[in-house]
Amino acid sequence: MHLTLLVDNNAGHGLFGEWGLSFFIEADGKKILFDTGASDLFLKNAAHLKIDLLNLNYLLFSHGHYDHTWGLDFLLQNFLAARIPWDQRPTLIAHPGVLIPKFRDDGSEFGMLIHESILERNLKSNLTSTPFQLTENLFFLGEIPRKFNFEGKTPLGHTVASGKSAADYLLDDTALAYKTPKGLIVITGCSHSGICNIVDYAREVCLEDKVIDIIGGFHLTDLKSDDPKLTGTSRYLKELNPAQIHPCHCTDLHCKMALAKVTTINEVWSGLVLEY
Numbered sequence: 001m002h003l004t005l006l007v008d009n010n011a012g013h014g015l016f017g018e019w020g021l022s023f024f025i026e027a028d029g030k031k032i033l034f035d036t037g038a039s040d041l042f043l044k045n046a047a048h049l050k051i052d053l054l055n056l057n058y059l060l061f062s063h064g065h066y067d068h069t070w071g072l073d074f075l076l077q078n079f080l081a082a083r084i085p086w087d088q089r090p091t092l093i094a095h096p097g098v099l100i101p102k103f104r105d106d107g108s109e110f111g112m113l114i115h116e117s118i119l120e121r122n123l124k125s126n127l128t129s130t131p132f133q134l135t136e137n138l139f140f141l142g143e144i145p146r147k148f149n150f151e152g153k154t155p156l157g158h159t160v161a162s163g164k165s166a167a168d169y170l171l172d173d174t175a176l177a178y179k180t181p182k183g184l185i186v187i188t189g190c191s192h193s194g195i196c197n198i199v200d201y202a203r204e205v206c207l208e209d210k211v212i213d214i215i216g217g218f219h220l221t222d223l224k225s226d227d228p229k230l231t232g233t234s235r236y237l238k239e240l241n242p243a244q245i246h247p248c249h250c251t252d253l254h255c256k257m258a259l260a261k262v263t264t265i266n267e268v269w270s271g272l273v274l275e276y
Contacts, residue, residue: 012271036071062189097172151194
C-alpha cells in the first residue's frame with residue numbers, strides 16, 4: 001500500500017495545510033481518495049505532487065463533518081469539467097449517516113452540504129453501515145461498535161432527521177484497515193467513535209490481532225493528563241504495542257506527548273508518503 005497525505009493541519013514542503021484531512025491511497029491495483037478536506041486544497045496539493053484524481057476507483061468518507069467532506073463539491077466540478085463519464089467515476093463508499101445534516105450547538109451547520117440527489121446524479125454509491133472489502137487487503141469498517149466506556153460516548157452538536165432534532169453521536173464515524181503480512185495499518189478520519197473502538201473493530205473485521213501502525217485523527221484534544229479518555233487510550237496502546245503511530249489533525253500536542261510515553265509517535269504533514 002502506498003499512502004499520501006494530501007491534506008493535514010501541518011503543511012509539508014511546497015504544499016499547504018488546513019484544518020482537515022485527505023488521503024490518497026494506492027492498494028492492490030486500486031486508487032482511493034479517503035476524505036476531501038474542507039476546500040479545494042486537496043486538489044491543489046495533489047496537482048503539486050502530480051497525483052491524478054480523475055482516475056479514482058473509490059471515494060470514501062470517514063464521517064460527514066465539513067473538514068472531511070467540503071472538498072467534494074470541487075472534485076465533482078473537476079469530473080464535470082473533464083467530462084468524465086458517470087460509469088468511469090469512483091464509487092462512493094460511506095456510512096448512510098454521512099448525509100444527515102449536522103449542526104453545532106450554536107445552530108451553525110458543519111456537515112456535508114451536497115444533497116443526496118446530486119450525489120446520485122454524479123457518482124455510483126454504496127452507503128453501508130457494515131464492513132466492505134475494497135481490495136484484497138483493504139477494508140472499509142462501517143459502523144464502529146462502542147465497547148470502551150471512556151470514548152465514543154459524548155455527542156458533538158446535533159442532527160435533524162425527519163423534522164426532529166437529536167444529539168449527534170457521530171454514528172457515521174468510521175475508518176479503514178489494511179492487512180499486511182506483519183499486521184494491520186488502521187487509517188482514521190477523526191475517530192469520533194473512539195480510536196480504541198476503531199482499532200479493536202479493525203482487528204475483529206480483518207481477523208488480525210497485530211497492529212503495526214495507526215494514522216489519522218485520534219480526536220484527543222483539550223484533555224487533562226488524568227482524563228479517562230486519555231489514560232484509557234494510553235493504556236490500550238501500551239497493551240497493543242504497535243510498531244509506530246501517526247496521530248494528526250484532531251490530536252493536540254499535549255495528548256501526543258502523553259501517547260509518546262507508551263508508543264513511538266511520528267510526525268505527519270501534507271505531502272507525507274508512507275509505504276507498507
